[in-house]
Amino acid sequence: MNKTEFLQELYNHLxxxxxxxxxxxxxxxxxxxxxxxxxxxxxxxxCAELGNPYTCALQFLRTSDTQQTPPPPPPQYNxxxxxxxxxxxxxxxxxxVNDRRNKTLWGILFFIVLFCAIGVxxxxxxxxxxxxxxxxxxxxxxxxxxxxIMVGLMISLSVFLFSLGLFGFLLTTWLLKLSYxxxxx
Amino acid sequence: MNTQFKKGVLELCxxxxxxxxxxxxYELADSVGxxxxxxxxxxxxxxxxxxxxxxxxxxLKESPSGPAxxxxxxxxxxxxxxxxxxxxxxxxxxxxxxxxxxxxx
Numbered sequence: 001m002n003k004t005e006f007l008q009e010l011y012n013h014l015x016x017x018x019x020x021x022x023x024x025x026x027x028x029x030x031x032x033x034x035x036x037x038x039x040x041x042x043x044x045x046x047c048a049e050l051g052n053p054y055t056c057a058l059q060f061l062r063t064s065d066t067q068q069t070p071p072p073p074p075p076q077y078n079x080x081x082x083x084x085x086x087x088x089x090x091x092x093x094x095x096x097v098n099d100r101r102n103k104t105l106w107g108i109l110f111f112i113v114l115f116c117a118i119g120v121x122x123x124x125x126x127x128x129x130x131x132x133x134x135x136x137x138x139x140x141x142x143x144x145x146x147x148x149i150m151v152g153l154m155i156s157l158s159v160f161l162f163s164l165g166l167f168g169f170l171l172t173t174w175l176l177k178l179s180y181x182x183x184x185x
Numbered sequence: 186m187n188t189q190f191k192k193g194v195l196e197l198c199x200x201x202x203x204x205x206x207x208x209x210x211y212e213l214a215d216s217v218g219x220x221x222x223x224x225x226x227x228x229x230x231x232x233x234x235x236x237x238x239x240x241x242x243x244x245l246k247e248s249p250s251g252p253a254x255x256x257x258x259x260x261x262x263x264x265x266x267x268x269x270x271x272x273x274x275x276x277x278x279x280x281x282x283x284x285x286x287x288x289x290x
Contacts, residue, residue, distance in 0.1 A: 027255075028210055028229055034251055035211035049214075051224025059230035063237070 003033045003043040013057030025060060043062050106182035113175045120172045127165025131158035191223050197274055200267035203241055203259040210255060232257065240266055278280055 006025060015021045029050075036046040050056065138154035198217050202208060208216075210232065214225040235241060240263030245253040259267070 025229065025233070031209070031254060032211050032214065032225075032229075035209070037216075038250060049218055050226035053226065055224065056226035056230065059227055060233065063230050063234040086256075124205075 001044065001047045003047070006043075006047045006050065007033075010053040013054055014060060016061060039109055103182065103184050106179050107185070110176065110179035110183050110185075113172065113179055117172045119175060120168050124165040124167075124169035124172070127161050127168065130161050130165070134158040134161070188210070190233075191221060194274075195228070196235065197237065197267070197270040198279055199228065199231060199284070200240065200259065200263055200270065204264065204267050207256045207258045209246075209257065213257065216222065235263070239263070 007029060010029065011022065011026055014025060017025075033043065033046055033051070036049075037043070072178055134154055138151070138158075141154065142150055192273065195217065197203070198221065199213055202213055202216055210229065213232065213248050214228040216229050217223065217228055218225040239260060241257045243257055248254045272275045
C-alpha cells in the first residue's frame with residue numbers, strides 16, 4: 001500500500017465526520033508521510049508502521065466530536081396498555097388490537113355455544129314439557145297409591161325437571177346473546 | 186501484549202513524551218512506535234481525543250522543509266494528568282512486581 005491508497009481508504013472511512021474534521025485528519029497524515037519520507041523511509045514502510053487505515057478510522061469515529069450525540073435509546077419493551085373497561089353493550093367502538101382479539105375469542109365462544117344449543121334447546125324444551133307427562137303419570141300413580149307422599153313426590157319431580165329445563169334454556173340463550181354481542185358480528 | 190492494555194498505556198507515553206518538550210505528530214508516533222509494538226496510526230486518534238479533553242494544545246511552527254508543522258504542547262491540565270497516570274502506573278507495576286518476584290509478603 002502506498003500513501004495515496006492509504007489516505008484514500010482512510011478518507012472513505014471517515015465520511016461520517018464533518019468535512020472540517022476529515023480534512024484536518026488527512027492533513028495530519030500527510031504531514032506524517034512527509035516527515036517519514038524526509039527521514040528516508042518509503043511510503044510502503046510508513047504505511048506498514050501506521051497499520052490498517054480502517055482500524056485507524058474507526059478509532060477516530062469513536063472519539064469524534066460529531067459522535068458525541070448520544071445514540072438513540074435501545075428499544076424498550078412496551079407493556080400492553082391495560083384493557084379498557086368493557087363498555088355497555090351496543091355502542092362499542094373497535095379500538096385496539098386487544099379489543100379485536102377479544103372479539104375473535106367471543107366469536108369462537110359464540111359458535112361453541114351455538115353448537116351446544118342445538119342439543120340444549122330440544123332438551124330444555126323437553127324438560128319443561130315433561131311436567132305434563134308427569135301430571136298424567138301422577139293421576140295414574142295417585143289413583144293406585146293415594147298417599148300425600150306420592151302427591152308431594154310428583155309435584156317436586158315436575159318442579160325440579162321444569163326448573164332444570166328453564167335454567168338450561170335461559171343459560172344457553174344468555175351465553176348466545178352475550179357472545180354474539182361481544183363478538184360484534 | 187494485550188491491545189487494550191497497550192492502548193491505556195499509550196496515553197501515559199504520549200503525555201510523558203510531551204512533558205519533555207513540544208513535539209509534532211510524526212515524532213510522537215515514531216517514538217512510541219519504536220518502543221511499543223502498536224500501529225502508529227492509532228496515535229493520531231489518541232492525540233485528537235487528548236486534545237479535545239484539553240490535555241494539550243496545538244500550534245503551527247515553520248519547518249525547515251515544506252509547510253508548517255503542527256506541534257503539540259502540554260497544558261497544565263495535561264501535566265497534572267501525566268503525574269496522576271505516572272503515579273498510577275508506578276503503583277500498579279509495583280503491585281504486579283510483588284507477584285512476579287514471588288516475594289509477596
